[in-house]
Amino acid sequence: MILVYGLGRSGLGVLRFLKRRGMPARFYDDRPKEEEVAEALALGFSPDWGLEGTYAEVVAAPGVPLTHPHLEALRARGARVLGEAELAYRLxxxxxxxxxxxxxxxxxxxxxxxxxxxxxxxxxxxxxxxxxxxxxxxxxxxxxxxxxxxxxxxxxxxxxxxxxxxxxxxxxxxxxxxxxxxxxxxxxxxxxxxxxxxxxxxxxxxxxxxxxxxxxxxxxxxxxxxxxxxxxxxxxxxxxxxxxxxxxxxxxxxxxxxxxKTLPEPPHRFQVFARKGQVVFIDDSIATRTPAVAAALRAAPAPIAWILGGEDKGADLLSLKALLPRVRVILAIGRDGPRMVEALGEGVEVVVIGEKEGRKALKRAVEEALKRLEAGSVLLAPLGASFDQFRDYQDRARAFREAVFALGGEPWTPPSS
Incomplete structure (x- = not known):
């Protein structure tokens, strides 16, 4: 029997993959979402909320660390932990x-x-x-x-x-x-x-x-x-x-x-997608490394309201200090946003967004940005990983866009040449 540990994009994909092969499995998630559990049940799989079953293999979503106590306990009981890449290759x-x-x-x-x-x-x-x-x-x-x-x-x-x-x-x-x-x-x-x-x-x-x-x-x-x-x-x-x-x-x-002539462009990589008056909104949710964030801060129209935070991956923040003159305000979100801002030192206004739920946090961040900008840009270049508040960086990007349009943003179109 296989246990699929973690739903979301990866785990539900694994369940659909197993369903096509007629293979039995059960599922578990630390933070189950009602709609994801409903989809897993509709596929014909049942949960193991107590993790009481005996499993030969556990397909763990990438957001679940291998050192997670549950995975360690399952390994101690004889389970082999693998991911969707291994499963896809094998089957x-x-x-x-x-x-x-x-x-x-x-x-x-x-x-x-x-x-x-x-x-x-x-x-x-x-x-x-x-x-x-x-x-x-x-x-x-x-x-x-x-x-x-x-x-x-x-x-x-x-x-x-x-x-x-x-x-x-x-x-x-x-x-x-x-x-x-x-x-x-x-x-x-x-x-x-x-x-x-x-x-x-x-x-x-x-x-x-x-x-x-x-x-x-x-x-x-x-x-x-x-x-x-x-x-x-x-x-x-x-x-x-x-x-x-x-x-x-x-x-x-x-x-x-x-x-x-027709190369595709990656989604959520420095995409100007909306505007409100003279303020543009830029989705760079994929920017979780210092060089990418530095490039975004250089390219975004100033003054910038910079949405920063999530799970700190050990990024170098000090090298970004030279770009702070372009920033009007930093909106610190997520688990490590406030601590990441401290590493930048003083010199720019900081608003700590205390909402724990990701979509509420981003809506509040956009609200605070619009209070301070008459022109410039609201930039989501978080530097942190998304798993504390979102399924992945794409879910974070969708939440940002939803917040912008809910607060009056209009779709951006490039100026005609």
Whole structure:
């Protein structure tokens, strides 16, 4: 029997995946939401609220730390903990292109799927980017999976046909405990590669290069380009070439040129989506690393009402102090928002948003921002992870947009040239 631990986007996807295979399972969630429980029940699965059952395997949602006391207790009783990537690999024959790195995963995943589609393949993106990997593997000729360290720390036999390793920086230290543990989770992407697989890797990142060149997989190195977007595109091009090589197919250059004209853009990455008078609203919910937040603070129209907070991942806040002159007010949300603001020091007004429920917190943050701005921008660039108040960064983005439109924001359209 399988226990699906944690509902939300990933857990419900796993239950649907198991339902299609006629496999029995039960479910549990620390903070069950009525609508999610109702969906799980409608699929024909029952809960185990007391965690009293005996399970061979526990499929744990990525937001649940492996050190969670419940998971440790289940392991002590003989259960093996895995994630949706492992489950998808084990129960589906669809080949997987797996993509990870500290930065650039989402863009590279979307670009790779798009380029492979242009080559005539039914390539579908999933994983850390919507939808879950288990939702696409049954429909795709090849699944292109964005894989976070949270997902990769719970793989065992998982073996992508093409592994893409973009970079190894600093992130999620709150979750993994050390930089070494974080990097080790990322490098699980490579651990089962064979000479029949391919590895796409950043030639200028010494840790990436060392790890990639130690595998038996066919090497497809790439060099960073002038911008992050161009770098991610170069990685996607190499991943596309690598997969076509595995199929014994040539790259169709004319089709590639057409695909490059219509590249997709990642959702919730510095998107101006609404305005109210002379104030614009910017959704950068995906910005949970210092470089991304710094770029957002430089690009957003000043004065800025900056919505900051969530679960602190060990981010460097001091390097953002030089950008505070562009900020009119910081709205501190979530579990660690107030403490994160303290690390920035004085020099800007701070409003601590005390509401615990995420949607209420963001609505209050937008209200406080509009009290202080006649022009400029309200920027959601939280730097923190979302799991304290939301299912994921996309749920946080939706809540922000709902709040803006509820308070009179109107859809933004680019000025005509």
């Amino acid at each position: 589906s024959e669809t080949p997987i292109v797996g993509i990870t790195g500290t930065a650039g995963k989402t863009s590279t995943t979307l670009f790779t799927a798009h380029l492979l589609q242009g080559q005539g393949l039914k390539a579908l993106p999933g994983g850390n980017v919507d939808p879950p990997l288990v939702e696409v593997v049954d429909q795709a000729e090849v699944a292109v999976a964005e894989l976070s360290s949270f997902q990769l720390e719970r793989v065992h036999a998982f073996r992508p046909r093409v592994a893409v390793l973009l970079n190894l920086g600093v992130d999620h230290l709150d979750r993994h405990g050390s930089l070494e543990a974080y990097h080790a989770a990322k490098l699980n992407l490579l651990k089962n590669l064979t000479p029949e697989d391919a590895v796409v890797y950043n030639l200028e990142d010494p840790k990436v290069r060392k790890a990639a060149e130690a595998t038996p997989a066919r090497p497809y190195p790439f060099l960073p380009q002038a911008s992050p977007r161009e770098t991610n595109l170069e990685a996607a091009l190499q991943a596309t070439r690598a997969y076509l090589d595995l199929l014994g197919r040539p790259l169709e250059e004319k089709a590639l040129r057409e695909s490059l």
